Amino acid sequence: MSPEPPLLSVDGLVKRFGGFRALDGLSFHLNPGEILGLVGPNGSGKTTCINVISGLYAPDGGGVRFAGRAIGGLPSHRLVHLGINRTFQVPKPFLSLTVRENVAVADGYGRNPRGPVDIDTLLATLDLRPVAERRAAELNSAQQKMLDLARALATGPRLLLIDELAAGLNPAELDRVAVQIKEIARSGVALLVVEHLMGFIGEITDRVIVMNAGKEIFEGVMADAIQDKRVVEVFLGGEDEG
Amino acid sequence: MLTYTLLAGLLFGLYFSLVGLGLNLIFGVMRIVNLAHGDFVMLGAFLAFWLFNLFALNPIPSLVVAAALFLLAGLPLYYLVVPRLLRARDPEMLSFILFFGFSQVIEALAAIAFGTSERSIPGGALARAVAAGAAFLGVAYTPGPIALFGQSFPIAWAASGITGTLAVLLVWAYLYRTRIGALTRAVMVSREEAISTGIDVHRVSAIAFGVGLALAAVAGVLAPFMLGSITPAMGVDVTITSFAVIVIGSLGNPLGTVLGGLVYGVSYMFMQSYYSSWANLLPYLLLIAVLLLRPAGLLGRQVRRA
Amino acid sequence: MPRLLRHTLLILLPLVAALALAPALYGNHLLLFNVIVFLTLAQGINIIYGFTGYLPFGYVGFFGAGAYGFALAVMHLHALPLVALAAGGLAALLLGVLLTPLLRLSGAYFSIANLAAALAVLQIVSNPALESVTKGPYGISLSGVFDPALAYGVALAILAATTFLVIWLRHSRFGMALQAIREDAISAAMAGIDVVRGRVVAWLLAALVAGLTGSVYAWYISVFYPETVFGGEITIFAIVFALFGGTATILGPILGVVILYGIYNAIGISAPQYFQLIYGLLIMGLVLFLPNGLASLLRRRGIDVP
Numbered sequence: 001m002s003p004e005p006p007l008l009s010v011d012g013l014v015k016r017f018g019g020f021r022a023l024d025g026l027s028f029h030l031n032p033g034e035i036l037g038l039v040g041p042n043g044s045g046k047t048t049c050i051n052v053i054s055g056l057y058a059p060d061g062g063g064v065r066f067a068g069r070a071i072g073g074l075p076s077h078r079l080v081h082l083g084i085n086r087t088f089q090v091p092k093p094f095l096s097l098t099v100r101e102n103v104a105v106a107d108g109y110g111r112n113p114r115g116p117v118d119i120d121t122l123l124a125t126l127d128l129r130p131v132a133e134r135r136a137a138e139l140n141s142a143q144q145k146m147l148d149l150a151r152a153l154a155t156g157p158r159l160l161l162i163d164e165l166a167a168g169l170n171p172a173e174l175d176r177v178a179v180q181i182k183e184i185a186r187s188g189v190a191l192l193v194v195e196h197l198m199g200f201i202g203e204i205t206d207r208v209i210v211m212n213a214g215k216e217i218f219e220g221v222m223a224d225a226i227q228d229k230r231v232v233e234v235f236l237g238g239e240d241e242g
Numbered sequence: 243m244l245t246y247t248l249l250a251g252l253l254f255g256l257y258f259s260l261v262g263l264g265l266n267l268i269f270g271v272m273r274i275v276n277l278a279h280g281d282f283v284m285l286g287a288f289l290a291f292w293l294f295n296l297f298a299l300n301p302i303p304s305l306v307v308a309a310a311l312f313l314l315a316g317l318p319l320y321y322l323v324v325p326r327l328l329r330a331r332d333p334e335m336l337s338f339i340l341f342f343g344f345s346q347v348i349e350a351l352a353a354i355a356f357g358t359s360e361r362s363i364p365g366g367a368l369a370r371a372v373a374a375g376a377a378f379l380g381v382a383y384t385p386g387p388i389a390l391f392g393q394s395f396p397i398a399w400a401a402s403g404i405t406g407t408l409a410v411l412l413v414w415a416y417l418y419r420t421r422i423g424a425l426t427r428a429v430m431v432s433r434e435e436a437i438s439t440g441i442d443v444h445r446v447s448a449i450a451f452g453v454g455l456a457l458a459a460v461a462g463v464l465a466p467f468m469l470g471s472i473t474p475a476m477g478v479d480v481t482i483t484s485f486a487v488i489v490i491g492s493l494g495n496p497l498g499t500v501l502g503g504l505v506y507g508v509s510y511m512f513m514q515s516y517y518s519s520w521a522n523l524l525p526y527l528l529l530i531a532v533l534l535l536r537p538a539g540l541l542g543r544q545v546r547r548a
Numbered sequence: 549m550p551r552l553l554r555h556t557l558l559i560l561l562p563l564v565a566a567l568a569l570a571p572a573l574y575g576n577h578l579l580l581f582n583v584i585v586f587l588t589l590a591q592g593i594n595i596i597y598g599f600t601g602y603l604p605f606g607y608v609g610f611f612g613a614g615a616y617g618f619a620l621a622v623m624h625l626h627a628l629p630l631v632a633l634a635a636g637g638l639a640a641l642l643l644g645v646l647l648t649p650l651l652r653l654s655g656a657y658f659s660i661a662n663l664a665a666a667l668a669v670l671q672i673v674s675n676p677a678l679e680s681v682t683k684g685p686y687g688i689s690l691s692g693v694f695d696p697a698l699a700y701g702v703a704l705a706i707l708a709a710t711t712f713l714v715i716w717l718r719h720s721r722f723g724m725a726l727q728a729i730r731e732d733a734i735s736a737a738m739a740g741i742d743v744v745r746g747r748v749v750a751w752l753l754a755a756l757v758a759g760l761t762g763s764v765y766a767w768y769i770s771v772f773y774p775e776t777v778f779g780g781e782i783t784i785f786a787i788v789f790a791l792f793g794g795t796a797t798i799l800g801p802i803l804g805v806v807i808l809y810g811i812y813n814a815i816g817i818s819a820p821q822y823f824q825l826i827y828g829l830l831i832m833g834l835v836l837f838l839p840n841g842l843a844s845l846l847r848r849r850g851i852d853v854p
Contacts, residue, residue: 047793052736054735056734075737075738075742075744076734076737076738077738077740077741077742079745080737080738080739080740081740085738086738088734088735092730092732092734092735093731093735094727094728094731094735094736095731095732095733096727097724097727097728097731101555101724102728104724105724105725105728105736105739105741106738106739106740108721108725109721109739109740109741110739111740150734151735151739152738153739154739155738155740182689188622199847242807
């Protein structure tokens, strides 16, 4: 453990929907430049975790600290200004705006600490340069996912939450995304990655947390996770229930 | 006075349940907003007016005629408009604007056909029809106000209360005691899943649409006795009232309408009795208040955006 | 040349110049004044609907609030017209602030709640119990400040400011942020946009525009009834004009007013119900066949509509 406090620390986080506890005392931390995977069966609370950290929901208990300050319950745009951003499982671009305008909005309002981004370069690194003047509605879903990522990166995040970026991509696209994610981490950004593809998670993450029913049941490297009895049980059990 | 107000409120409440029921059924099944609902009520009222004046047909049999006619008219209307709407990106908003235009068309056509003067049906007509019905059933009834818990009420209020109750029971039977009703409830829960299980969603929806219009027409036949004189322009107010009723009850849950109707009817009567000069404000304020404070209604569904 | 300047020179200047010269060439000044009123209101609808996606079915509430704010300031405070004009704008702004909670509602619920709010304001203003303040249903006469030539000029200035506001929104960062909110509020927040503030600002701007227009309208006609300035057809006009031309553009609402209001006056339909019929059909046709207005037709042919 480094003496420096982690960039993100989540402590006993609880989120309820009616009587259902989507998050039930989840705790973990994340350091700059680290890639942390969040895995678990459907409904185990992974996306809810991202939604709470990114300000979509206020937590019902526990705390989230980012760069030393408590951020639970702050509105999303404030969190963006502090340096937190995310992508969405189903990408949500501004459909009637062009690709360039999509990124320009985030560039204009994101308060990127490194100043305005070079939109063309950003689009080029995510293979969106050729479609820069198209409306987002005309992109295919893989391109929309990349646009979602571009929108997030334009705000210059220090913490990036990635919700199933890889789902539905072909193997060639997957390899490219893996490289891109590692590249982002190398620049010092902390990444929290939710993903179903275990091979992909194993390849890119430094560490994983396995969740079940809103709680952490394993923390460590992916190779050990798949040997862990409780983890195996949860995943097999999950398949039984469909 | 208190008992009277409360009872009158409950009778009106049952009628208001009937007024809102069709709107809520259509919303529940199709997730489209029939902003022309009040205009169908208005058309029902004019149908009763003309049946009475041209054929001396009493309002009670007119209920059946109106229900049948509007049910039949609803089916082609559904296929003409709704499937097209449901394919759009934002059907709820689009249907809202479309039916707003439709409401204008109906109101204009009604004004051209019937003129803009206020019309009414003499209350005695309803009393005679009820007396005939009572005689048929072997119940003693002399035309005139009826007594309920020591209070006396116009016969039209009782007839509307009974019609409202019957309509709710029939809708319940349709939804919970018939095969098409079971399919309709499946569509209400999830349209996508209903499609994937092979339910003919359009047939189910078209019938629900027809039933919704029939309910509006039935409410319309009684409107001359419950809402005062009728004009082609009355639709907007009826639509707003219906919205207040179903939002208070529960959007998309037809039977929740009853709760909304009763709450609305009782508050309406209390306003009439104690603050009559401001009673007309009630539907608007109630609608806004419930949308803001209890957006899911007393029973139901999410309407907020953020 | 930046687009802001270019569109100001090529669209705003000719528009204002034409309307400034028109009274010298054309005798029906009331018609010209109404054109200015609807150009302004259609751009007001454009600000709130085109740029944020909220369709205000009760938009006329701000217009009426402005008219009454103006009238009350003149009647009770003996304010000069220009001061009273500010009072009218302020009245609409206050109503807008009061109604900001409505922005929490999504799509159709917002629209219906806004309609209810406008009707509630009408009920309050026209209530005989408030006769000493608002003259209730008996109407307002402001003959002491009657000055149609000056009022015309002021109305033109309000139109110019509103049109410039739309040009600015079309080309500014803030306008693009509003469009981002309209497309997807959650993503907009994740682009760093304060969604609530953006919506409230657009809402209040739209309210102010309608309030000032209502004020200058009250000044120009100087004798009016509550229904004159709270009439639902004012909202319908403004919405249809804006939708017909195409929202979120500068030219769309202008084209809508010029074409549709032009046709309306050229035909010279005297019976309001025929007018209502045609507009109802037009709304339905727009939703079904041209949901994005004339501008989308041109855009499909590769012509960029400013």
